[in-house]
Amino acid sequence: MQSMTFRFALAIGCLLLGTGARASDEAPVYDLLIRGARVLDGTGTPWYYADVAVTGDRIVAVGKLPANAASKRTFEANGQYLAPGFIDPHSHAWPAIGEEALASAEPLLTQGITTVVLNPDGTGPVDLATQQLRIEQARPGVNVALLVPHNSIRIQVLGYQNRAPAAEELVRMQSLVREGMEAGALGLSAGPFYPPGNFSKTDEHIALARVAAQFGGIYTSHIRDESRYNIGLIAAVDEVIQVAREARLPGIVTHIKASTRACWGMSAEVIRNIDAARAEGVEVFADQYPYDASGTSLSAAVIPGWAMEGGESKLRQRLKDRALRAKIRASVAENLENRGGAESILISSNRADRRLEGLRLDAIAKQRKADAVDVAIELIARGSPTIFSFNMNETDVRAFMAQPWTMTSTDGSLLSEDNGMPHPRAYGTFPKKLRRYAIDDPVLTLEQAVHSMTGLTASIMRLRDRGVIRVGARADLVVFDPKTLRDNATYENPRQLSTGVTFVVVNGVVAVSEGRVTQERGGRVLSRARE
Template sequence: MIKAFFTRPLAATTLALCVLVVQAQAEEMAFDVLILGGTVVDGSGGAARQADLGIKNGRIAAIGDLGAALAEHRIAAEGQVVAPGFIDVHSHADRAFADADAAAMEGFLRQGVTTAVFGVDGFMGLDELKEKATLAAQGRSGLNFLSYIGHNAVRNGVMGKEQRAPTAEELAAMEAVVREAMEFGAVGLSTGLMYLPGRYADKHELIALASVTAPYGGRYDSHVRDPANALITSHRECLEVGAAAGIHAHPAHMKAVGGKNFGKGDALVELVNHYLAQGQEVSVDLYPYDGAATSPVVNLLYPGGDAAGEALMARIEPLLSGKSIPEESIEALLTDLRAYWRRSAGITEVLASARARTEDPPAGMFSWIDTVGYESLRIVVSAKPAYEGRLVTEVAAELDVSPFEFLRRIIVAEGSSAMVTLGAIQESDVRRVLTQPWAMVASDGEELSPSHPRGRGTFARLLGRYVREWQVLSLEEAIHKITGLPASYLGLPERGILREGAVADVVVFDPDQIIDRATWAEPWHHAAGVSHVLIGGRAALTDGRLQRDRLGRYLRFRGAEGSTEPTATVLRKAP
């Protein structure tokens, strides 16, 4: 009796303790989000593996067999790839901050992008950077972002459009702005040496300003000076500036651009490898397209010096200076330009004046044809399909007219619908650079009024075409180029990688369905194949539906804190 008296309560107590232990273990194993049954490609370049992903408090808490664990939200990822959120290391998506709806960055999220780098090509001033950081903190941005401080913006703020070297006082003023920007968390200095006023800067000025970023571990990113006419010299200048300043050099959107440079992908690779062999830190980015910026043909030719031409030039001036004018005013201007080119057909002196302005513009006026040359222009949209895909110089020679006259005829016949790429590239040269271990992939695209398909298609195109269809890269290599490699370059050891403790920026996509749908003629189409995007463990895209919350924040660059991750990772293809 005594034994029975004590045994039953003891059994009940033991059972209760067991229940408490199981409940405690269950709570310990509970996650905010579970991603189950997917193929994990972790961003390191290592082999894919089947695993579940557990997310708690915005970070990756576990990777493994988690099917029995509890979670508030469960994502079924069978047949899909689970990867780090993609990082667009060269983006103009920041222009979307001007529009509350566009700032959701839907086009980028639908490609799996969670972080972008702004301030590229030299066009980010310090005040603008602070303003955008504030807007992001207020919930405006759909993407996380870092930013360079832009040389063009800094120079313009101190010197305007002056075509000369800065005085000692002016250089010191520019250095002070760059230093303040680095204190605010800028990645480094970016330049746009093809554009005004950046093209007026010499190497001494660039080295002085880049050197300011060195104590902060800064990077030197450059839209090089004259790639169409001096391809190797322009890229070498970027590497020399980085070496002289003692910082990482990064030529932006590297490409063997223009007809005269077709086949020079090998030379670009040799140049980078030479500097790497000398101990210089170098990386590049590129977009997976055989054409650079896109423009309606009507935007490329300037009117002559007659009264009607001068009146049109006065209306064009706001566009040349980067001022915003209403869309309907631009459309009216394009209509009037087309009519002007029709009327000018037989007026020799007017056409001569217009051609001179277009090919050799006055000081302070920017002309794409002066900058890249006719031989860089490939027709990508035309009412005559036989023109599409061909160089302007090639068709003009066939018709026995000057390239200028050929473009004038296209404007008269097709108005603003005919389009060219401003930088034709051979596909073989794209692939030569793309397959290098130091090459990242970036969009150089925008969200607001995209004019090039890369803004809505780059990352889906990489995975759908260069991986699945053309097998130029393995899936692991391609994902490394848009996650782990840019994260290393940007000093983001907690992003771009799927590992326990990392920030839960995650994308889930179907490797058999992901594809770009944006085209030269219709660049606004969203990519397909991405089902889920999480930023900091919270949903930005769920089952292909854009979520309401804007989760992007300004990320301060932390290169000076001495990240232990390597600057560049050598990829080796699986045997």
């Protein structure tokens, strides 16, 4: 009896084993298969031909797959380039990305961007948990990661006071940074160029950055001076190096530039200093957009920092005081000249008078038969407009771009039609860099350029399983045609979508097909803890 039982059990076991073997031999049915692509895998290594298969939100196969491989959807790349989805480490897509009508992020997807990092320059909500919830409810078309904003924390604790925090106030600020990091932030963002961040000292940044470092976070800064407004460009970059060194975390000089004619050519010294810090063992990086004009508010560009103590209402009061107005005017004149004069300033958004949008400051002054300095002050007093400031040199742009520690960023906003003119970088940064600086007039190889948009950024931001094409990585992917890839946005007509990005996948969801946004939203809020 026992022998019969054993033989029966053995037979059943063999039957089950055989069934399992046959099941495992069956070819998988992928959710998506991209065939015949020239793969730029995000590491900077030379491209290679491969098929890439996706199941769920993961890449499950890379290589030459069988001709009969089954897939629910197949995209024939026909030799186009396939790269990891582009990552923008400096985006002003908030608050638009929290509004369902704009959260589809069409200007981003048509550039190949699949992930954005929000709250740069020290701006954005202090309550990251609520911000995350609002973004999730809007169903974003791209992935979103957050930073803890220093300027916003300073406003909450100190307002616009021009002083250092008391001991208990610093503890409160540190607690707010900790709460943000616990909510999943990637790190701390600062903007000591802007009030009230410009009232802070370096030791305050170090103390707060040390909290971010405890969570494996980063520190990124719109540096205190990109020209010679206060401490100067070199000293401002050195401040980021000091914070990174003393807080023991990666420091990022965000949208790196040598701004205004007085600093043209200083890229060489900045590069030497960053290279020296890195040789010393300090993690220092930069990000950059490939344009010769910055975008900011007119007040930030020309009003001296001391005049902004207490906020815009206090500035307006000071402008009514004859002696203070004269002092402010002298600084505005100097700063305007430093930026290249009134002809270098283009009004991009002006709620007080929409007719001024698209005009240069010198043209407005000519219309009004007034001095450009006085016109600038009057515009600021009525509600500071945003501007494009043409103050960079192509030699410096190319020098910074060539560095292996420079990422690609847009510094761009998602703006509704009633919010004026966005900077063209919001619509064209990534295609422009690939087209102009890697294909037509190379500063970088295509592999290096893509690395600066993907693997480099993911590694600095500690985004695991993104920024690379390999089995097990998240299925954030972009296919682009080098023959048709173009940035179409201009300063005069910036709301022009880029072309040549033919296929985009966000967490396995096809977001762009045949160059058109599908309205299938696959974006997620990314958390440092989960990533």
